[in-house]
């Protein structure tokens with residue numbers, strides 16, 4: 775029972791974070807679409823845990839905190855927000871990198887989970903007007 779309540783609480787917190795993050799069309803009006811390809815690794819003999827592709831659209835929430843797939847990891851995950859904000863600022867189409875989960879919990883080692891990511895962004899050519907308008911705003 776208690777764990778179910780915790781889960782609900784966790785989901786509610788996550789939904790709130792999502793809502794707070796706003797929508798891509800508002801936050802990043804030049805972005806028409808985004809695809810994030812990730813490979814999850816964990817600290818094991820066969821290190822590839824899973825591969826995942828996440829698609830974002832202008833109406834998607836600008837929430838780029840991807841959860842850690844390791845059971846029992848508390849407050850972990852991979853927050854790509856800063857990386858993506860910089861990528862959009864620099865108008866880069868593709869960036870690649872890696873990140874390790876900062877989550878800690880009991881006996882989880884520091885290197886329990888890492889990802890390789892590739893972020894592909896398509897920029898809209900039509901929203902130049904909108905972007906110009908935005909710079910006018912203080």
Ligand SMILES: [Zn+2]
Nearest residue numbers: 842847850875
């Ligand atoms: Zn983790």
